[in-house]
Amino acid sequence: MEISDNLLCLFSARVESEDGSYVIEVPQREIETGSVDSDETYRVALISRERAESEESTESETPTSEPQPPVEVGEIRYVEIEDIGKQGDGIARVERGYVIIVPGAEIGERVKIEITEVKSNFAVGEIIDEDF
Numbered sequence: 001m002e003i004s005d006n007l008l009c010l011f012s013a014r015v016e017s018e019d020g021s022y023v024i025e026v027p028q029r030e031i032e033t034g035s036v037d038s039d040e041t042y043r044v045a046l047i048s049r050e051r052a053e054s055e056e057s058t059e060s061e062t063p064t065s066e067p068q069p070p071v072e073v074g075e076i077r078y079v080e081i082e083d084i085g086k087q088g089d090g091i092a093r094v095e096r097g098y099v100i101i102v103p104g105a106e107i108g109e110r111v112k113i114e115i116t117e118v119k120s121n122f123a124v125g126e127i128i129d130e131d132f
Contacts, residue, residue: 013025013026013027015046024044029093029094067096069098069118069119069120069123070094070095070096070098071094071098071100071115071118071123072115072118073115073116073117073118074114074115075114075115076112076113076114076115076128077094077100077112077113077114077115077125078110078111078112078113079092079094079100079102079110079111079113079125080092080108080109080110080111081102081105081106081107081108081109081110081111082107083107084106084107085101089101089102089103089104089105090102090103090104090105090106090107090109090111092105092113092125098121098122098123099121099122099123100113100115100122100123100124100125101122101123101124101125102124102125102126102127103124103126103127104127105127109130111127111128111129111130112127112128112129112130113125113126113127113128114126114128
């Protein structure tokens with residue numbers, strides 16, 4: 001499956017029926033990180049859970065029951081630093097609470113980063129642009 005370079009955020013949500021309309025709740029973190037603005041109109045794509053799971057299983061080289069990291073090496077992200085780690089590095093959280101360590105970042109900063117290393121439970125990102 002191809003993913004557009006214009007993709008702002010990606011998350012799983014349940015579609016609810018409400019007063020003759022269908023509603024999808026956007027997680028608050030997507031609004032807070034600046035990925036989505038509450039006063040804008042966006043295009044929404046829905047992907048069947050069954051189809052997405054079957055595509056993932058055919059695309060992955062080794063089957064695993066653990067969720068895969070939501071980032072890849074070389075990926076560009078806009079994140080907000082929420083915490084400082086024991087080593088003094090900035091900590092950002094993205095989908096499913098996945099941690100990205102950002103050396104040189106301070107709490108409250110919003111930075112544009114490039115992912116330089118990905119592990120199963122955390123990633124490391126390098127600051128490209130501060131205070132976007």
